[in-house]
Every structure is written in C-alpha cells, then in structure tokens.
Amino acid sequence: MTLRARFAPSPTGYLHVGGARTALFNWLLVRKEGGVFVLRIEDTDRERSSEEHTRAILHGLEWLGMDWDEGPFFQSQGLERHKAHALQLLDSGSAYRDFSTPEEAARDREEEVAAGGRSRRARQRADAMSPEEVAARMEAGAPFAVRFRVPDGETAWEDGVHGEVRFRNQEIDDLVILRSDGTPTYNLAVVSDDVDMKITLVLRGDDHLSNTPKQILLYEALGRPVPAFAHVPLILGPDGRRLSKRHGAMAVGDYEKQGILPEAMFNFLAFLGWSPGDDREVFARQELVEAFSLERVLRKSAIFDLEKLRWLNGQHLMRMPTEELLPKVEARLREEGVLPAKGGPAEGAAAAATDPVPLDLPTLVELLKPRSRTVEELVAQARPYFLDELAYDPDAVRKHWLKDRQETLGRLENLLERLSAAEWTPEALEGAVRGLAEEMGVGAGKVIHPLRVALTGVAASPGIFDLLMLLGRARSLQRLQRAVAVLRSGKPLDFRGDETLS
RNA sequence: GCCCCCAUCGUCUAUCGGUUAGGACACCACUCUUUCAAGGUGGAGAGGGGAGUUCGAUUCUCCCUGGGGGCACCA
Structure with missing residues (x-):
C-alpha cells in the first residue's frame, strides 16, 4: 500500500516553525517512500480562519521547498460528508442525540470536575428518553447535538514515534460530533477527511496525542481502516515553554525576512527532534530525504536555538554557489537603493554616471560569503563598496x-x-x-x-x-x-x- | 484535579548493558593572519533523585521529582 500522509494546518495564523517541522517530517517520509503528500487546510473555524493566513502557509511551504501532490483541499468543503458520517454513526447506534440544555451541560461539567472523571450524564439522559419522546422533541424542533458513544474498554495503538500508547476509554468523554447547529466538530471532520483522502499515516504534533484514541474509536465505529499514527514532539521556546509570540519570531516568514536561506531552515527544522545518527550536520534537502527515518525521531521535545540556526545558515551560505546567491543579494541591494531599481529610469544612466567601472558583484559576494551568517548580513557588509561617499565608522x-x-x-x-x-x-x-x-x-x-x-x-x-x-x-x-x-x-x-x- | 507523553553538557544530539559518555552550536584559549570571518588545535561543560533487575546500568522495571501536552457544541 502506498504511503499517503497529509499536513493539515488551520489557517488561524501564519505557518509557525512547529507546523513547518511537522509538514517537513511528513514530506521527507513521503518523498523517501515514494508516497503521496496531501495538503488540507482546516478552515472550519470561520471566525479565526483567513485567506491571508492560508496564502502565508502555502507560501511558507513553497519557500521551504515542500511541494504537495494533492490539494490544497479545504475542510469546509467536506461539510456534507462530515454530516453523513455523523448520521451513519447515529444510525448504527454509535452515537446518540443529546437534547441537554446548556444548564444541564454546565452541571454535568461541574460534576465531572468534582468527581475527577467522566460522568456520562448526557448519555444517561439520552438513553432514558423513549423513542417517542425523541420523535416528539425532534418534531417540535428542539435543538440537539450528536454525541459519540464511547465504548467500554481500552484504546491502544502502536505510535510511530512513541511505541505503544494506551488510554482507558472511561477517560474519554462522549464527544460531540455534530453541534446543535448541525456543524461537525474537529475530531469527526478530521476522521471523515482522512477517510475520504485515504490517509494511511497521520503524522502530527504531540499535542494531538489525546485526540488519537477518540479518532481511532471513530474509525472503528465507521467501519473504516485505522491509519498509522505518529506523534512528533513539540518545539519549545528558549525558556522551555511552548513556542509562542513571546519568543519573538515563530513564523517561518519571519526567518525568510531575516535572510535565512530556505535550505538552512529546512536543514535546521529536520534536526529538531531527529538526527541521522552520525556526526553530519549540514544537509541538502535531497540528502535529508535519503537519511530520514521515523525510527530516529526523538520523543523528547526540542528547544528552538536561534544561534544554531544562524550558524547552519552560514554553512549553507558558504556552500551555496555564488550564481545562486547573487540574485538574492542583488534583489536586496536594489530594495535598499544601493543598486538602481531594476528597469527603473535610473538604471542605465545612474550606473554609468557614478560607476564608470561597475563593481564585480560576484567577486564581492564570493569574498563576503564566509564572513556572513545571513543574506542580510552579507548585504550590510556589501553596502560600503557601492557608496561613493563613505561613512567612516x-x-x-x-x-x-x-x-x-x-x-x-x-x-x-x-x-x-x-x-x-x-x-x-x-x-x-x-x-x-x-x-x-x-x-x-x-x-x-x-x-x-x-x-x-x-x-x-x-x-x-x-x-x-x-x-x-x-x-x-x-x-x-x-x-x-x-x-x-x-x-x-x-x-x-x-x-x-x-x-x-x- | 484527572489523563497522556517526556527526561544525557546552557542548547541540538550520539550511545540500541561493559565507552576516558562521542559530536555540533554557543563560550574560553591558542593557531593561521593585514582586520573580520572561515579553517585548525585545545579547554571547560551532562546521564534529576531513590529503589530494583544484573557480575555490571545513562541504557531495562518501578516510585518520586521536574517539564510538556490534553481534558470544549475550538481546531
């Protein structure tokens, strides 16, 4: 069976480094195994999702050199299928209608907190309701949510990075799969989509570990094959806490702006939670595809070390052929006004006036390459060579x-x-x-x-x-x-x- | 509070019971040298604690501690 993996970000923010790393592991694995990489945008949170974020995420992936074979698909397009799946569960008895009022739900919640466990109160109320009453309520248009009936027992799986993980089903809430407004909730939508896309491996962040048993139960109730799961550790900030805005740049685009090379970022991200097992550090994309394996992914979360990224970027910068680097440097120099804008009115004339003998930019880049860690640094160092009136430090x-x-x-x-x-x-x-x-x-x-x-x-x-x-x-x-x-x-x-x- | 996951230098990591616990970033010397880098050499720097298994534990088991994640009609 060919590997079908997916990256499923929600466009509620820019592509952050954690998401990028998850995408990268998926991509590496798929490219190595000759599988299919599917991109799905989970845009069902209409409040927080935006097209701008979607564009930024796609751009971030492209910038890093990760191409996808199918998609982008949008979760919001699957609404009818999600509902159909919910209905299937209702029909088969794996789910039930929950007519609880908000007050009842709040009381249940309090009770559960106090008891420190699941009460299954909603289920009890639903089961106590006669079919006639259910019919009557529906007739009257009473709102209800659809809840999944979590079976007794235990749910376990062989996780691709953690090994066996197990949860007692009694720890799992009878989750709502269809809200009273008829919209599907996350866990149902994900399972429905992954079923639809014939996903065989769900490789995602550790933060989804506790969703996994719920989803496995859903696959089983739906009578669908359960995919393999692998949960990669999260990336933490320098203070050991979850990466957030407080830590400064966390979006991939921020690093692009700082003059980090995509191949360096790619290399760096791959080494967060994974290593080839030998002493090599500087890898090209293709080399990573060849070296990567899920078996060598760590279980421990890693801290994002900007200094190491900068060093790695310097290494890639040094190794990058000057012809390849040149356009990037030139573009920045034009932006800075150090070089005349391309095609601008001043291009030919100004250059001739102030630059009787144009500076040999390739040679300059060659000389500056080992002295810079980022494109921005290189550009800053290149500046004085173009200025007629030097500023003396x-x-x-x-x-x-x-x-x-x-x-x-x-x-x-x-x-x-x-x-x-x-x-x-x-x-x-x-x-x-x-x-x-x-x-x-x-x-x-x-x-x-x-x-x-x-x-x-x-x-x-x-x-x-x-x-x-x-x-x-x-x-x-x-x-x-x-x-x-x-x-x-x-x-x-x-x-x-x-x-x-x- | 409950559930789950995790634990080697400051950081990223190697080690698949026996190693002077190796490498890389950062740091400090020295070296090369016209400066700055790059490079080279060297230095400092780690198995959270406690039981157990074993001839022998960083490695296997358990407990504690610590950190992280999750407990929604968010995704």
Whole structure:
C-alpha cells in the first residue's frame, strides 16, 4: 500500500516553525517512500480562519521547498460528508442525540470536575428518553447535538514515534460530533477527511496525542481502516515553554525576512527532534530525504536555538554557489537603493554616471560569503563598496587613524603615490604596500589598517589586496584621495551621528 | 484535579548493558593572519533523585521529582 500522509494546518495564523517541522517530517517520509503528500487546510473555524493566513502557509511551504501532490483541499468543503458520517454513526447506534440544555451541560461539567472523571450524564439522559419522546422533541424542533458513544474498554495503538500508547476509554468523554447547529466538530471532520483522502499515516504534533484514541474509536465505529499514527514532539521556546509570540519570531516568514536561506531552515527544522545518527550536520534537502527515518525521531521535545540556526545558515551560505546567491543579494541591494531599481529610469544612466567601472558583484559576494551568517548580513557588509561617499565608522577611525593623525596622513599620502604608480595586480599591490611599510620601518598592519578604513570606512573587511582588486584602480585611488583630504582638513572624525562627510 | 507523553553538557544530539559518555552550536584559549570571518588545535561543560533487575546500568522495571501536552457544541 502506498504511503499517503497529509499536513493539515488551520489557517488561524501564519505557518509557525512547529507546523513547518511537522509538514517537513511528513514530506521527507513521503518523498523517501515514494508516497503521496496531501495538503488540507482546516478552515472550519470561520471566525479565526483567513485567506491571508492560508496564502502565508502555502507560501511558507513553497519557500521551504515542500511541494504537495494533492490539494490544497479545504475542510469546509467536506461539510456534507462530515454530516453523513455523523448520521451513519447515529444510525448504527454509535452515537446518540443529546437534547441537554446548556444548564444541564454546565452541571454535568461541574460534576465531572468534582468527581475527577467522566460522568456520562448526557448519555444517561439520552438513553432514558423513549423513542417517542425523541420523535416528539425532534418534531417540535428542539435543538440537539450528536454525541459519540464511547465504548467500554481500552484504546491502544502502536505510535510511530512513541511505541505503544494506551488510554482507558472511561477517560474519554462522549464527544460531540455534530453541534446543535448541525456543524461537525474537529475530531469527526478530521476522521471523515482522512477517510475520504485515504490517509494511511497521520503524522502530527504531540499535542494531538489525546485526540488519537477518540479518532481511532471513530474509525472503528465507521467501519473504516485505522491509519498509522505518529506523534512528533513539540518545539519549545528558549525558556522551555511552548513556542509562542513571546519568543519573538515563530513564523517561518519571519526567518525568510531575516535572510535565512530556505535550505538552512529546512536543514535546521529536520534536526529538531531527529538526527541521522552520525556526526553530519549540514544537509541538502535531497540528502535529508535519503537519511530520514521515523525510527530516529526523538520523543523528547526540542528547544528552538536561534544561534544554531544562524550558524547552519552560514554553512549553507558558504556552500551555496555564488550564481545562486547573487540574485538574492542583488534583489536586496536594489530594495535598499544601493543598486538602481531594476528597469527603473535610473538604471542605465545612474550606473554609468557614478560607476564608470561597475563593481564585480560576484567577486564581492564570493569574498563576503564566509564572513556572513545571513543574506542580510552579507548585504550590510556589501553596502560600503557601492557608496561613493563613505561613512567612516568612528571606532575604526579612532583605532586606525587618530592615534596619530599626522603619521596616518603621511602614510596614506605615501600610499597614494605608490599605488598610483603601481601596476594593478595583486602581486604588485602587495609589493607596494609591504615595501612602503618596510621603508618606513613599521609593520605592514600600520599601513594596511589605515588603508582599509580609507577604502571601506570600517575596520573589518576581506583581505586588503582582494579589496584593492575588487574596487579597481580608479575607485581605490579616489577613496584614498578622499581619505587624505578628510585627514588634511582637520575635521573631527570620531563622533557618532551624521558621519557622512562630503 | 484527572489523563497522556517526556527526561544525557546552557542548547541540538550520539550511545540500541561493559565507552576516558562521542559530536555540533554557543563560550574560553591558542593557531593561521593585514582586520573580520572561515579553517585548525585545545579547554571547560551532562546521564534529576531513590529503589530494583544484573557480575555490571545513562541504557531495562518501578516510585518520586521536574517539564510538556490534553481534558470544549475550538481546531
């Protein structure tokens, strides 16, 4: 029998990491086994469901690279079938009409709380009612709910991650399957849908563990084959509590915005509650499909560790071919206005005016890749290379320029002269810089650091010779000239605020 | 309160009765080095408590404790 698994989120919020991880385990298993992945949107809570959330969930799945084979189906479309199933249970005696008033229901509830167990009061009232009275009430249009008659005994199943789990049926309430307004409730709808979609494996969050016996009982009463169940542990926040808004970003889309790569998020999520059993950590999607197995899913809930996600993202970033990364970086640079908008009026003209020799973006990305953990970080580091008027970072200036302003000026002037005369190759540039340092009787760093600040405005960057090559002769010399001019001017440089000097 | 699930470094995890309890993130050194990363080397850091089974328990059983989830005419 082919595996048919499903992901069934309710669109009452965005796709959160817990849901995404559940979807991911389903997806991995299905792709590994060659099964069918069904997507179903459980939108029967009309109050809280929204189309916007549905779109966000679909987008989140697509972003993570999880495609589905069937659906999306909408639970609200199955209303008639749900009712039919409820009626079938009523006909077979597995369910009964409950005419209880709200007051009676409230009293039952109190009684159960006090007794610490199920009272089955509603069932007793229903059973005490003669068929004639039931008919009369229905004739009169009295409202009633349909309740499932939980049989005596025990319900157990072999859970895909927990092993055998069992519940005493007396712990299970005679659940309402059809409300007095005729709408189906969750457990009935889920079972009806899973039956309809021929689902063979229900893999979901641990929070559904206690729904499972109810649902198994429903399958059995409906005379339908019971699917396999597997309950994966929940993902907790850093404080060990259930992940919630308090913990900040919990929607997958939030991480997309932060510049997390989908393949890193995918990798990270897979490792929450699962591990391949060896020391490998960085996996591509396909590698995860091959390595995944339900047997290695942990029973223990895991805490979402943002730092590890960031590290993993850096690993994926480094490994990602530059051609692949380039469009993402370019798009962000355009959004930031660092690069002219694509197709915008300024694109050709502005670029020509300010950028006689366009910066080699692929090389820049190559240089910045191992220095960034997220696309956002990379973009932030890339920024200065496109700015004609550098903002000099006060800390960098203080450290590398102002310890001895005159001496720095002298070195940079000297450097300007040497570099102007140098052939623009890495070897020649290095020779010029090191030669100068040697002649001046100082370490190469004494020349290199001030130069770095002149070229980038900051204290941290890729190697200085890579930098000179990247920026090119004209741009490098122009920046150096500006630094010399600024230093000569005597303007104060070590203040925060508007650091842009023109 | 009742039911269910869970329990190895701060975090993610390996271990399927016998290990100096391994790896990764983070942290701290050192190293490479023109800075920052990346990389390399090293360090610190864990079996919640108590019984039992066993020649031997992190591993199996039970109890306690702790954490989580669930107890709706929500999903």
